[in-house]
Amino acid sequence: MGQYFLRRLLLLIPTFIGITLVVxxxxxxxxxxxxxxxxxxxxxxxxxxxxxxxxxxxQVLSEEQIEELKEFYGLDKPVxxxxxxxxNKLVRLDLGHSTRYYDPVxxxxxxxxPVSAFFGISTFILSYLxxxxxxxxxxxxxxxxxxSISSMLIYAGYALPAYVVGIFLLTxxxxxxxxxxxGGFVGDDFEYLEGFWPKTFNLFHHALLPLIAYAIGDFxxxxxxxxxxxxxxxxxxxxxxxxxxxxxxxxxxxxxxxRNSLIPIASHFGNVISVFFAGSFLIEVIFNIDGLGLLGYExxxxxxxxxxxxxxxxxxxxxxxxxxxxxxxxxxxDPRVRFDG
Numbered sequence: 001m002g003q004y005f006l007r008r009l010l011l012l013i014p015t016f017i018g019i020t021l022v023v024x025x026x027x028x029x030x031x032x033x034x035x036x037x038x039x040x041x042x043x044x045x046x047x048x049x050x051x052x053x054x055x056x057x058x059q060v061l062s063e064e065q066i067e068e069l070k071e072f073y074g075l076d077k078p079v080x081x082x083x084x085x086x087x088n089k090l091v092r093l094d095l096g097h098s099t100r101y102y103d104p105v106x107x108x109x110x111x112x113x114p115v116s117a118f119f120g121i122s123t124f125i126l127s128y129l130x131x132x133x134x135x136x137x138x139x140x141x142x143x144x145x146x147x148s149i150s151s152m153l154i155y156a157g158y159a160l161p162a163y164v165v166g167i168f169l170l171t172x173x174x175x176x177x178x179x180x181x182x183g184g185f186v187g188d189d190f191e192y193l194e195g196f197w198p199k200t201f202n203l204f205h206h207a208l209l210p211l212i213a214y215a216i217g218d219f220x221x222x223x224x225x226x227x228x229x230x231x232x233x234x235x236x237x238x239x240x241x242x243x244x245x246x247x248x249x250x251x252x253x254x255x256x257x258x259r260n261s262l263i264p265i266a267s268h269f270g271n272v273i274s275v276f277f278a279g280s281f282l283i284e285v286i287f288n289i290d291g292l293g294l295l296g297y298e299x300x301x302x303x304x305x306x307x308x309x310x311x312x313x314x315x316x317x318x319x320x321x322x323x324x325x326x327x328x329x330x331x332x333x334d335p336r337v338r339f340d341g
Contacts, residue, residue: 095109122207
């Protein structure tokens, strides 16, 4: 098993390089980069109304100035040479500087990390605390009215995209009913509140609707996975044999079927390593939450490529490590699993 995980760790390197290289190359070919943005700003400042084109005269900046801008932003070199330089900086934990804010990318990420960590960890805990008991209850009450009604609600929530749920919650409970604020992570008066509970209430008053929108997808998947897995184990021969020998049904469930039913759930545990970067672009935009999701969205819109690559490098690495952690969790829960191949 050790050799298997060692090979998986070694495979992280080419996989990570492949992911980042593809996105890095895309950022070099899509229009609207930092140089084009500077040219547009110069044209607007100079009263130009036509779009910039290198084949036309009348441009505000000279060719020498344009080349200096490309050199300043690191766009004057071939893709592979630029990527190699970026990779060397990444090895030294240097994510570069934002072309929009001109601040170190890591400082921008670190500033918004607590917000995304709060939503990521809260969503993870909330999903498992609700999904596992609900899935067990649905399995024990299979084909009952409770099972049918709850399944309808769960499938409806799963079918709707998270951002649609977010817009619905914001429109109904914030705009129309006024029960919750329209957005933001905390209130404007948060710093002036005294005491733990007033600040906690203010935080969750703002965070409840986004948390529901965050968790709706994982909640549905985990609940139905738990139910189906437990139903499968309850119909297995070893459970029927245990009940036939006189073991009470609830002990057969808790002592035999439940543990084996948690094996598919364990495959999701690896996601815990990436919840710190679980910001959702659209949800954070909808609720105006200044987390990594909103930072990444603005970076894509503004063509802030160092920020895009910085967030991509961290999240992709954590997801790859999370997949290995999921395999380890499955191996720990299920003694039948052996990674010898």
